[in-house]
Amino acid sequence: MPTFVVETYGCQMNVHDSERISGLLIDAxxxxxxxxxxxxxxxxxxxxxxxxxxxKLYGNLSFLAPRKKSDPNFQIAVGGCMAQxxxxxxxxxxxxxxxxxxxxxIGSLPILLERARIEEASQVEIKESxxxxxxxxxxxxxxxxxxxxxxxxxxxxxxxFCIVPQLRGIEKDRSMDEIMKEVRALVDQGVIEITLLGQNxxxxxxxxxxxxxxxxxxxxxGKVDGLERVRFMxxxxxxxxxxxxxxxxxxxNVMPHLHMPLQSGSDQILQAMRRSxxxxxxxxxxxxxxxxxxxxxxxxxxxxxxxxxxDHDFEQTIDLVKEVKFSAAYTxxxxxxxxxxxxxMANQVSDEVMAARYNQLHKIQQEISKxxxxxxxxxxxxxxxxxxxxxxxxxxxxxNGRSKDFRLTHFDNSAxxxxxxxxxxxxxxxxxxxxxxxSSPISVKKTKGADAHAAWVSENGDKRILLGIPTLASLKSL
Numbered sequence: 001m002p003t004f005v006v007e008t009y010g011c012q013m014n015v016h017d018s019e020r021i022s023g024l025l026i027d028a029x030x031x032x033x034x035x036x037x038x039x040x041x042x043x044x045x046x047x048x049x050x051x052x053x054x055x056k057l058y059g060n061l062s063f064l065a066p067r068k069k070s071d072p073n074f075q076i077a078v079g080g081c082m083a084q085x086x087x088x089x090x091x092x093x094x095x096x097x098x099x100x101x102x103x104x105x106i107g108s109l110p111i112l113l114e115r116a117r118i119e120e121a122s123q124v125e126i127k128e129s130x131x132x133x134x135x136x137x138x139x140x141x142x143x144x145x146x147x148x149x150x151x152x153x154x155x156x157x158x159x160x161f162c163i164v165p166q167l168r169g170i171e172k173d174r175s176m177d178e179i180m181k182e183v184r185a186l187v188d189q190g191v192i193e194i195t196l197l198g199q200n201x202x203x204x205x206x207x208x209x210x211x212x213x214x215x216x217x218x219x220x221x222g223k224v225d226g227l228e229r230v231r232f233m234x235x236x237x238x239x240x241x242x243x244x245x246x247x248x249x250x251x252x253n254v255m256p257h258l259h260m261p262l263q264s265g266s267d268q269i270l271q272a273m274r275r276s277x278x279x280x281x282x283x284x285x286x287x288x289x290x291x292x293x294x295x296x297x298x299x300x301x302x303x304x305x306x307x308x309x310x311d312h313d314f315e316q317t318i319d320l321v322k323e324v325k326f327s328a329a330y331t332x333x334x335x336x337x338x339x340x341x342x343x344x345m346a347n348q349v350s351d352e353v354m355a356a357r358y359n360q361l362h363k364i365q366q367e368i369s370k371x372x373x374x375x376x377x378x379x380x381x382x383x384x385x386x387x388x389x390x391x392x393x394x395x396x397x398x399x400n401g402r403s404k405d406f407r408l409t410h411f412d413n414s415a416x417x418x419x420x421x422x423x424x425x426x427x428x429x430x431x432x433x434x435x436x437x438x439s440s441p442i443s444v445k446k447t448k449g450a451d452a453h454a455a456w457v458s459e460n461g462d463k464r465i466l467l468g469i470p471t472l473a474s475l476k477s478l
Contacts, residue, residue: 002040003033009056010047012233013197014080016148018045020106021079023138028110032140038067041075041113046082048163050335054082061094068096075099075113079106084126084167085339091122102126103168107137129169130154135182144456145421145449146193146384147186151179151217155199156206157236160274160341161306161334168199173207180220183227190452192421193229193384194221202235202244215243222251226448228423229384229404230254234261234301238276240285249292256293257406260285261301262329265320266313269306272345279320286324297327297372297405304361305334305354307345314357321365327372327407328434329365333358366433373407373431380442383409385422385450403436411438421450 004025008018021043022032033039042064047053061076068074077099078090084102091097098116101109104127112123130153141147154169183194196217198204205213221230230253235244237260248254260282264270267278289296302317321329333354336343383401397414401424411418411426418424423445426438 001029001031003037004030004041004043005033005039006043006045007060008045009053010045010049010081012148012195013150013153013199014045014047015142016150016197017080017103017106017134018043019139019141019148020134020137021045021109022140024107024110026140027138038074040073041077043077043079043109046078046080048081048085048167048337050332051337052335057082058093061097065094065096073117075116077101077109077113079103079109081164081167085163087126088124091124095122098122100124100126104128104130106134107132130172133172133174135174135178144452145191145447146195147191148197149179149182149186149194150174150197151201151204151214152198152207156203157200157238157276158274160272160345161303161337163337163340164199166339171198171200171203171206173204173213175208176213176217176220179217180224183221183224187224187226190421190448190455192227192447192449193231194227196221196230196232198232198234200234200236200239201232202241203239211241212243215241215247218244218247218251218254222253224253227253228447228449231257231406233259235259236261236276237282237285242288245285245288245292248289248296255404255406256296257299257404258289258296259299259301262317262320263301263303264306264309264313265317266309267316269309269313272308273303273306273342279316283320283323295405297407298324299328299406300324300326300330302329302331302361303334304331304357305349307334307342307349308347309334309349309357314361318361318364321361321368325368325372326365327405328369329361331358331361331365370431370433373433373436376407376428376436377431378428380425380427381407381409381438383411383424383426383438385418385420385424408435409438410435412440415440417441417444419446419450419454421447421453423447 006018006021008014044057046057064076075098078097079101081103083100090100099112101112108125112125116123135150152171152173154171155165156171202214205211263273263275265279270278381403383403385399385401398410399413399418401409403409418441424441425443426441428436428438430437
C-alpha cells in the first residue's frame with residue numbers, strides 16, 4: 001500500500017483536520033509511513049496566520065523537489081488555510097506540487113491525488129464555501145484516549161489582523177445532538193478526554209439563535225459516564241457569558257483551565273484590532289472566573305507590535321499581564337498579512353522595536369509562570385498520563401502528563417506504575433516556567449483510555465510512530 005505523512009502547521013483545528021486527512025487516506029488504501037522509510041505522499045496542512053508559516057512551507061517544498069524529480073510517482077499535496085489563500089500561486093512557485101486543496105474540501109483529496117496521477121498534471125481545487133461539515137469524514141485520531149470534537153467551523157469576527165474568517169468562512173454550528181452522539185461514541189471507544197473546538201468556540205449557538213448553547217453543551221458533557229475531562233478552545237471575550245462560568249464551576253469533568261486570548265492590554269489597540277471588548281471587560285471576566293473557580297489556571301494569547309502600538313500601549317499590556325498573572329501566555333510579534341485591514345494601517349512598528357517588546361514581555365511572563373508554578377510545590381495533583389509528549393524525554397524513568405489545569409508535568413515512573421491514559425496522583429517537588437516536576441505516583445487510577453492505548457500499540461506495532469502523525473523531521477531518510 002502507498003504510504004503517507006502529514007505535516008501540520010497552525011492551530012488545534014488544523015491538527016484535527018490532519019486527523020481527518022489521515023483518516024481519508026487510510027480509507028483510500030494508504031498507510032501511515034514508518035519512521036525509517038520514505039513516504040509515497042507528503043501532505044502539508046498549512047496555516048496563514050503568520051508569515052513564517054509561508055516560509056516554512058516553501059522551504060519544505062524546496063527540500064522535497066529533488067525527491068520529486070528523481071521519483072515522479074512521489075506525490076505532494078498542499079491544503080489548509082494557506083492553500084485557500086494562495087491557490088494557484090503555490091503551483092507557480094512550486095510547479096511540482098501535485099494537489100492544492102482548500103479548507104472547505106478536505107474530502108476531495110484522495111480523488112484529486114488519483115486525478116493528478118492519471119493526468120500527470122497538477123490539480124487545484126478550492127471551494128469558496130463549506131459543502132459538508134467535516135465531522136462526517138473518517139478520522140485517524142492522534143491519541144487513543146484524547147480527542148478533538150468540533151462544535152463549529154468558521155468565524156463571524158472581523159479582527160483587523162486576522163485572515164482566518166476569509167479562509168474558513170462564516171460560523172456554521174453543528175446541532176447539539178450530533179455533537180453529543182460523537183462524544184458518546186468516542187467515550188465508547190476508550191476516549192476519556194475531549195476538547196471542544198471552534199474558531200470562536202463560545203459563540204456556539206449563534207447559527208441557530210441560542211446564546212446559552214455553549215453552557216448547555218458543557219453541562220451535557222458532564223452527564224457522560226466515563227468522560228473524565230472536558231476542555232475547550234478557543235473562546236472570545238466578547239461572547240463569554242456568566243452561564244459559561246457557572247457551567248465550568250458546576251460541571252465536575254470540565255477542567256479548571258481557561259485559555260482566553262487577550263491580544264493587547266490597551267483599549268486603543270483593542271479598538272484598532274476590532275476586538276469588540278476593552279481591558280475592563282476582559283479583567284471582569286477573569287475576576288469572575290477566579291471567584292467561581294479559585295484553582296483555575298488562566299492562559300492567553302498576546303500580540304506585540306500591532307500597528308500604532310506606542311510605548312504607553314505596550315506598558316498597559318505589561319500592567320495587565322502582571323495583574324492577571326497568567327500561568328502561561330503565547331506571545332507573538334505582529335505579522336502583516338496581505339488582505340487584512342491591519343496590513344495597510346499607518347504607523348507600522350519597526351522590527352527592532354517589536355523584537356525588544358516581545359523579549360521584555362516574554363521575560364516578564366516567564367518569571368510569572370515560574371512563580372505561579374512554584375505555588376504548587378508540595379501539593380498533590382492529578383495527571384492524565386500522556387503518550388506523545390512523553391516519548392521525547394531523555395530520562396526513560398520519567399513520564400509526562402497534564403494536570404487538570406493543563407500544566408505540563410514530568411514525574412518519576414521508575415516503578416513502571418503508570419501507563420499512557422492512566423490518571424495518577426503525584427506530589428509536585430520542583431517548578432519551572434514551562435513545566436513542573438513531580439514524585440512517583442501516590443496512586444494510579446487505571447482507565448479504559450489506557451487500555452485503548454495499549455490495544456492500539458499492540459495492533460500497530462512498535463516500529464510505527466505511536467499515536468502521533470509522522471512528520472518530515474521524524475522520517476530519517478528525508
